[in-house]
Amino acid sequence: MRVDGKPLRTIWPAADESRVTIIDQTRLPHEFVICELATLGDFEVAIREMKVRGAPLIGVTAAYGLAIALRDDPSDTGLAAASARLLATRPTAVNLAWALDVMRADLFGLPIAERAAAAFAKAGELADLDVAICDAIGANGLALIAKIAQRKGRVSILTHCNAGWLCAVDWGTATAPIYKAQEAGIDLHVYVDETRPRNQGASLTAWELGQQGVSHQVIVDNAGGHIMQHGGVDLVIVGTDRTTATGDVCNKIGTYLKALAAKDNGVPFYVAAPSSSIDFAIFDGVRDIPIEERSAREVTHMRGRTDDGRLETVRIVPEGSRVANPAFDVTPARLVSGLITERGIIPARREALATAFPERLVLVE
Numbered sequence: 433m434r435v436d437g438k439p440l441r442t443i444w445p446a447a448d449e450s451r452v453t454i455i456d457q458t459r460l461p462h463e464f465v466i467c468e469l470a471t472l473g474d475f476e477v478a479i480r481e482m483k484v485r486g487a488p489l490i491g492v493t494a495a496y497g498l499a500i501a502l503r504d505d506p507s508d509t510g511l512a513a514a515s516a517r518l519l520a521t522r523p524t525a526v527n528l529a530w531a532l533d534v535m536r537a538d539l540f541g542l543p544i545a546e547r548a549a550a551a552f553a554k555a556g557e558l559a560d561l562d563v564a565i566c567d568a569i570g571a572n573g574l575a576l577i578a579k580i581a582q583r584k585g586r587v588s589i590l591t592h593c594n595a596g597w598l599c600a601v602d603w604g605t606a607t608a609p610i611y612k613a614q615e616a617g618i619d620l621h622v623y624v625d626e627t628r629p630r631n632q633g634a635s636l637t638a639w640e641l642g643q644q645g646v647s648h649q650v651i652v653d654n655a656g657g658h659i660m661q662h663g664g665v666d667l668v669i670v671g672t673d674r675t676t677a678t679g680d681v682c683n684k685i686g687t688y689l690k691a692l693a694a695k696d697n698g699v700p701f702y703v704a705a706p707s708s709s710i711d712f713a714i715f716d717g718v719r720d721i722p723i724e725e726r727s728a729r730e731v732t733h734m735r736g737r738t739d740d741g742r743l744e745t746v747r748i749v750p751e752g753s754r755v756a757n758p759a760f761d762v763t764p765a766r767l768v769s770g771l772i773t774e775r776g777i778i779p780a781r782r783e784a785l786a787t788a789f790p791e792r793l794v795l796v797e
């Protein structure tokens with residue numbers, strides 16, 4: 433994608449393999465700041481504090497973090513310890529575990545002296561794979577948008593959180609079909625849920641759609657149902673942090689309410705679901721997906737730029753009020769019209785997932 437007209441990925445390695453560079457997403461949309469990650473600790477902080485966030489990007493970042501850690505200790509113990517530290521940074525998006533599993537499977541059989549270089553190369557492969565997957569999701573999702581465009585002309589899409597190129601390495605998951613439709617000349621409008629408490633919609637999705645020149649409006653999280661009732665939304669596309677073997681979808685808190693509103697209003701609700709987000713070991717998302725509980729401060733405080741240009745954080749909740757801050761919720765498969773995967777659009781059903789991704793099936797049940 434492009435920032436100020438220049439092509440960019442969200443993460444890129446230094447030529448000497450000593451570090452990687454990321455966009456610090458906690459500074460957007462007010463400041464565009466890049467920073468370097470050179471130690472395992474840097475990677476842990478970047479993921480935990482959400483300088484990088486979004487399921488696919490967390491996975492790729494962890495892969496690079498493992499590669500950097502192996503430069504100091506490439507032994508079996510070093511590999512296991514670094515992997516455990518990275519895995520502990522965030523609990524919900526399964527891409528993190530997936531990327532670390534893929535890395536470990538590749539590295540364990542290798543001579544210790546070769547591991548660090550091999551790990552760096554493998555992390556690069558995972559980054560490229562993510563781009564290819566999102567590109568394919570874009571091509572598959574484009575067909576949905578094109579069909580609506582044929583019927584109606586302008587297509588209005590609602591999205592939640594940031595499942596844009598900032599959540600991945602490039603293209604994004606939910607935004608890939610939107611960017612492909614834009615390239616195809618389809619007239620589009622995107623409603624962007626602000627996505628409290630961290631405002632990934634208002635701060636990140638709106639910023640990136642603006643950079644790409646896509647028509648959009650930020651709406652408060654409670655507005656989507658109203659707009660759907662009045663025929664304003666043709667299609668909902670969201671991302672996923674973990675898709676179960678049965679097609680339940682865990683995504684940013686508030687996604688479930690949008691799915692309910694979509695169902696009640698006959699609006700198709702699609703989930704852009706890369707295979708790296710599928711957890712074939714989980715069958716009941718509501719019961720079994722670990723939901724990250726984040727700090728109360730994300731709810732009690734808001735950060736923004738004042739009219740005279742200062743960045744300020746202010747309290748919006750009374751002192752003394754307690755806070756709950758679950759970061760994700762689960763949308764049951766019955767509310768999902770379809771999963772837009774890199775292998776096509778499939779029903780959110782166990783048989784369809786197993787048929788599309790047979791190599792990912794696990795034997796547990």
Ligand SMILES: CSC[C@@H](O)[C@@H](O)C(=O)COP(=O)(O)O
Binds near residue numbers: 487599606632671683
């Ligand atoms: C494709 S990444 C998942 C996204 O769909 C997004 O909605 C999301 O939940 C990201 O969560 P975040 O907490 O910002 O890492």
